[in-house]
Amino acid sequence: MRAIKEIRKPPVADLENLHAYRKVKGKKKKKKKTKTLKQRRKKKSERDSHLTQVFNWNKWLLCVDLGLVGKMTMNQRNTIDLDQGWDFMQKGITKLKNILEGLPEPQFSSEDYMMLYTTIYNMCTQKPPHDYSQQLYDKYRESFEEYITSTVLPSLREKHDEFMLRELVKRWLNHKIMVRWLSRFFHYLDRYFIARRSLPALKEVGLTCFRDLVYQEINGKVRDAVISLIDQEREGEQIDRALLKNVLDIFVEIGMGQMNYYENDFEDAMLKDTAAYYSRKASIWILDDSCPDYMLKAEECLKREKDRVSNYLHSSSEAKLLEKVQHELLSVYATQLLEKEHSGCHALLRDDKHVTAEGTTLVKQAEDAASNKKAEKKDVVGLQEQVFVRKVIELHDKFMAYVNDCFLNHTLFHKALKEAFEIFCNKGVAGSSSAELLATFCDNILKKGGSEKLSDLKLLKKPWRRKKLARRLLFDKSANDEHERSILTKLKQQCGGQFTSKMEGMVTDLTLARENQTSFEEYLSNNRNANPGTDLTVTVLTTGFWPSYKSSDLNLPAEMVKCVEVFREFYQTKTKHRKLTWIYSLGTCNINGKFEQKTIEMIVSTYQAAALLLFNASDRLSYQEIMTQLNLSDDDVVRVLHSLSCAKYKILIKEPNTKTVSPTDVFEFNSKFTDKMRRIKIPLPPVDEKKKVIEDVDKDRRYAIDASIVRIMKSRKVLGYQQLVMECVEQLGRMFKPDVKAIKKRIEDLITRDYLERDKDNANLFKYLA
Amino acid sequence: MPRTSSRKGTTNSTASGNSSTVDLFRAASGKAASKELERIDQLFYSYASNSSGMIDPEGIESLCSDLEVDHTDVRVLMLAWKMQAEKQGYFTLDEWRSGLKGLRADTILKLKKALLDLEKERSEGHRTADFYSYAFRYCLTGEAKSIDIESICLLLDLVLGSHFRPQIDALIQYLKIQIDYKVINMDQWMGFYRFCNEISFPDLSNYDPDLAWPLILDNFVDWLRSKRG
Numbered sequence: 001m002r003a004i005k006e007i008r009k010p011p012v013a014d015l016e017n018l019h020a021y022r023k024v025k026g027k028k029k030k031k032k033k034t035k036t037l038k039q040r041r042k043k044k045s046e047r048d049s050h051l052t053q054v055f056n057w058n059k060w061l062l063c064v065d066l067g068l069v070g071k072m073t074m075n076q077r078n079t080i081d082l083d084q085g086w087d088f089m090q091k092g093i094t095k096l097k098n099i100l101e102g103l104p105e106p107q108f109s110s111e112d113y114m115m116l117y118t119t120i121y122n123m124c125t126q127k128p129p130h131d132y133s134q135q136l137y138d139k140y141r142e143s144f145e146e147y148i149t150s151t152v153l154p155s156l157r158e159k160h161d162e163f164m165l166r167e168l169v170k171r172w173l174n175h176k177i178m179v180r181w182l183s184r185f186f187h188y189l190d191r192y193f194i195a196r197r198s199l200p201a202l203k204e205v206g207l208t209c210f211r212d213l214v215y216q217e218i219n220g221k222v223r224d225a226v227i228s229l230i231d232q233e234r235e236g237e238q239i240d241r242a243l244l245k246n247v248l249d250i251f252v253e254i255g256m257g258q259m260n261y262y263e264n265d266f267e268d269a270m271l272k273d274t275a276a277y278y279s280r281k282a283s284i285w286i287l288d289d290s291c292p293d294y295m296l297k298a299e300e301c302l303k304r305e306k307d308r309v310s311n312y313l314h315s316s317s318e319a320k321l322l323e324k325v326q327h328e329l330l331s332v333y334a335t336q337l338l339e340k341e342h343s344g345c346h347a348l349l350r351d352d353k354h355v356t357a358e359g360t361t362l363v364k365q366a367e368d369a370a371s372n373k374k375a376e377k378k379d380v381v382g383l384q385e386q387v388f389v390r391k392v393i394e395l396h397d398k399f400m401a402y403v404n405d406c407f408l409n410h411t412l413f414h415k416a417l418k419e420a421f422e423i424f425c426n427k428g429v430a431g432s433s434s435a436e437l438l439a440t441f442c443d444n445i446l447k448k449g450g451s452e453k454l455s456d457l458k459l460l461k462k463p464w465r466r467k468k469l470a471r472r473l474l475f476d477k478s479a480n481d482e483h484e485r486s487i488l489t490k491l492k493q494q495c496g497g498q499f500t501s502k503m504e505g506m507v508t509d510l511t512l513a514r515e516n517q518t519s520f521e522e523y524l525s526n527n528r529n530a531n532p533g534t535d536l537t538v539t540v541l542t543t544g545f546w547p548s549y550k551s552s553d554l555n556l557p558a559e560m561v562k563c564v565e566v567f568r569e570f571y572q573t574k575t576k577h578r579k580l581t582w583i584y585s586l587g588t589c590n591i592n593g594k595f596e597q598k599t600i601e602m603i604v605s606t607y608q609a610a611a612l613l614l615f616n617a618s619d620r621l622s623y624q625e626i627m628t629q630l631n632l633s634d635d636d637v638v639r640v641l642h643s644l645s646c647a648k649y650k651i652l653i654k655e656p657n658t659k660t661v662s663p664t665d666v667f668e669f670n671s672k673f674t675d676k677m678r679r680i681k682i683p684l685p686p687v688d689e690k691k692k693v694i695e696d697v698d699k700d701r702r703y704a705i706d707a708s709i710v711r712i713m714k715s716r717k718v719l720g721y722q723q724l725v726m727e728c729v730e731q732l733g734r735m736f737k738p739d740v741k742a743i744k745k746r747i748e749d750l751i752t753r754d755y756l757e758r759d760k761d762n763a764n765l766f767k768y769l770a
Numbered sequence: 771m772p773r774t775s776s777r778k779g780t781t782n783s784t785a786s787g788n789s790s791t792v793d794l795f796r797a798a799s800g801k802a803a804s805k806e807l808e809r810i811d812q813l814f815y816s817y818a819s820n821s822s823g824m825i826d827p828e829g830i831e832s833l834c835s836d837l838e839v840d841h842t843d844v845r846v847l848m849l850a851w852k853m854q855a856e857k858q859g860y861f862t863l864d865e866w867r868s869g870l871k872g873l874r875a876d877t878i879l880k881l882k883k884a885l886l887d888l889e890k891e892r893s894e895g896h897r898t899a900d901f902y903s904y905a906f907r908y909c910l911t912g913e914a915k916s917i918d919i920e921s922i923c924l925l926l927d928l929v930l931g932s933h934f935r936p937q938i939d940a941l942i943q944y945l946k947i948q949i950d951y952k953v954i955n956m957d958q959w960m961g962f963y964r965f966c967n968e969i970s971f972p973d974l975s976n977y978d979p980d981l982a983w984p985l986i987l988d989n990f991v992d993w994l995r996s997k998r999g
Contacts, residue, residue: 721982744985752915752955763964764982 082132085123086139089185092116093143096181100174101151108181116185124188133193140186140202144209147178156218161225162243168222169246171214179206204256211254211261219265222247226266227273230308234277245312252314259316267317271324274305278328298329505545513539516574523570532563540571540580547696554584554606555631557613584610585636593651597674602651605684607632607640612651615669622666634663641667643684649675651682701736705746708732710755713768721747721764807867809876814866825861836878837885844928845885849873851904852888858908898933899963905929906959916953919945926962934966941965944990951986958984 092112098105123132152171159167183190183202190202200208226247233239251262278301285294305325309318517537524531556564564582571580587606591613592599604612607630614621614629621629627637641661645654652667708731712724719727725743732738747766750756759765817829825833834841853869855861861869870876873884905925909917917925923942931938941962945951951958961984969977974995979988 722980741985741988744982744988747982748955748957748984751957758957758960758982763961766982 079126079130080119080122081130082123082135085119085132086136088119089116089139092185093182096178097147097151100178113184117187120186121188124193133189136186137189137193137199137205140182140189141205141209143182144175144178144206145213148175148209148213152214153217156214160221162229162240164218165222165225165229165243165247168214168218168250169243172210172246172250175206175210175214179203179210182206207254207256215250215254215261219251219261222250223266223269227270230270231273231277233308234304241312248312248314259314262314262316267314267320270313270317271320274321275324275328278325282329301325301329503545505542509542509545510539513541516540519574520567520570523573524566532566533559534563536563536567538567543581549583549586551581551583552585552633552636553631554610555629556584557610559613560606560610593673595673596671598678600673600675600677601679602649603679603681605640607636608644608682608684611637611640611644615652615667620666620668623661623663626667627663637661639685641665643682647682649673649680649682701738701742702746704732704735705738705743706750709743709746709750713756713766717768718759719766721766724766806876807871810867810870811863813870813876813878814861814863818863822860823863825866827859830859830861837882839885842924842928844932845889847905847908847928848888848901849881849885850908851901854904855908858911899960902929902963903956903960906956916955917959918953919951922954922959930963930966934971937966937969937971940972940994941990944993948986948989948993950989954986958986961987 095105095108095112099107120136123130123136125131152175156164156167156171179202183206186202193199194201226244229239229244248262248266251266252259255261281301285297289297302322302325305321306318309315309321313321517539520536520538568580571578584606589604589606589609591602591604591609593602593612602612610630611626614626623637623641626641627634630637632640638661641652641654644650645652645667646659646661650670651673653670654661655666655668658665705728708728709724712727712731713719724747725740728743729738729740747756751758754769756766757769759767814825817825817833819826819829830846831841834843834846837845839845849869850858850861852872853861853865855865855869870881873881873888875881875884905928906917909921909925923945926938926942945954965983965987972994974991977983977991979991
């Protein structure tokens, strides 16, 4: 049943008989498909209304294949002469043409088809020299050519622009129908002659005729017409989009599977025109509009172009088109947009607009609020600052979103955003810099154990953060260790491991310290004689991770000395190679004060405890005595005594009873002290932290500058002053902005330390001393 | 003193004659020269303390009174400079010898005169720098690399005061009131020198803070300018 296998799929119009077809093939009916088939059929039948046929094409083909038709006619066959045969065909073709032209013609009947087909069949199957396959093939083509040249082309030539386009579409549709039907008539050629000779199929021949005769002549005009319509639409006019779609479909279909006609003949020109169009527009807009307006327009254009593609351009054009538009509108003017004097993106993100403006407004608000409060309290880390910080974070989030989404994460914008934030963050708010506030804010949040998402902690300068973290960890105010870790992980992701390694170290240290404590307690329970006398908890920190703390040579009271000793022994059993430095300034102590009324437990710092314990030996002590016995600095002594005698809880009575402690004062144990609580906390006001932290930051920076200078000089050996400063600034740029004066000072210091020397002849030249 | 024998005439005349072109070594071998040497040595021992074998501060004081100069006078410093004395307040025999030989002085009188000449010599360009830096080194005590502000002020006055009176006055005034620096190191010291020589005063028009002037001078200039208003 070779013949059956060779049955080509029926043309779609015949789908009313697809049932039968499918039955032949042995497939099952699919209800859904038939439904859509019906729809499709409807459409097709609408189009081909003048050509509807009730012809059972496939059954008929089958009969032919089975030789029934042929056989029937074979016996009765007379050799058909070419001219004769062709004459007959010509009649059919003319009929078809007439139908296409809309002239009144009766439809093709089944007999008509049969006869036409059979004629061809016979003429091809006759014995040579009467097998006219080749001639028929040629005549087939000629039919098209003749029709096109005589009818189609003239009609197209006489029309222009949109009318021409419409005509073209109509002619193309007609042609397609003509091809379809003629190729059915000549179908037999397709099956054997063409296949054997590997010639282009009938359909292809038909389309090629159209292409070579019509398309080649007219595509230029068509293209121009289409493009001008597109431009009109861009200017805001309404155009017939369906028409354009149909026209462009021609370009696509004429390629017969390939897009080269579409691309070469239409797309290229269209893209060029688009570019030119937008280039013109852009050059006008860039002068007139501010950056935001321009951007809005650009966005609008892009949207419209996309719309255009989905409506009538071929989808393959989308990417290219949008790229062109973007290029013309944005890339070309990118730098201009960014730098546009008053409204460029740079300016927007930086100067007196947007981020910085809003940021500065926030700062100002906070400043005002803070200065109002100043009259009442001194260092207000109050609600205002909290609000301020929250707003800063919101602002940053907002702009970060812009940068990410709109500017596609472009590094330039990231940088601008960062710079903008740096600018206003560096402005102080009521004496403390924004960075510090942010750090304090984090601090507070973590204290409360809140689950706030701190979006960008990069803003926080490292030392502030570290100090705050350290304090927090040590004094265990942090509600949640896990939380700390999560913040750290986030920080790590954002800023890189280096930044957070120390902080991680700190958190790890604490975990270790806890373990340590457990083993210490074990040790104590195991060694009865190693009894410190009081409960002792020690936290061991690794020096490298933690900020440097001043440790003073406090004279410990006897009780504490024992504790220290015991722990030291214990620690020796653990590791021999480590040195323990005791930081008494960070310790706390629970001390029982046996006052007349009742015993009150006081939670104080080690310094305060030491001071209080002195009064176990004598009731009255002078400032000098206390200082000598404690071996602390003036600053510390003043602070300690102030907290014990002039603050909320007057554990000691001060003579004279003034508000401040002076070196001539005398202190006495206040046995009459009492409080309704059984346990009180006596805070020791910390050293002006800010100043200290600033100092430490400066110190860190000094080291950084030193290292940088030495590095540079080591590699360059000889370098001029200005050059050195420039390179130093560049090297350190990532971490902080070094002050030129600071660099100069460090250079001088390095000269004194014999790292560098000034050249004898040129005072501005420095030489590296190995 | 009786003449020691040996060498002949020509060297004598050259030895006692001019001071600048004499080859010390040849002169040393001359009769007069050796006599000179003796005198120098004797002079040394007249001031040296017996215990240390050097001229100690006491000795220097008496030397100064003999020279009729104040021991804080710059000429003493110049003498030390000539000698390239290592330690402030002490002269060793070798230093003494080389210094006085260079000065062609073997008596106090000659020394006096020599010192006056020395002053003249110092005002010639390049030597001043040498003297200037020496002055600083001389005042350094022990391992220190810098000198405190007080002494610096005195030293400045001493060494440069006569030449650059207005600058030095202003500078000393500034140094006393500023708090950034408590000591001055060699680099800054030389900076002062360059400053006095190169920068026009009092307008300070050619001072460029972007150059590698020591920071203290930048601050000094700022202070001056702000004072002027």
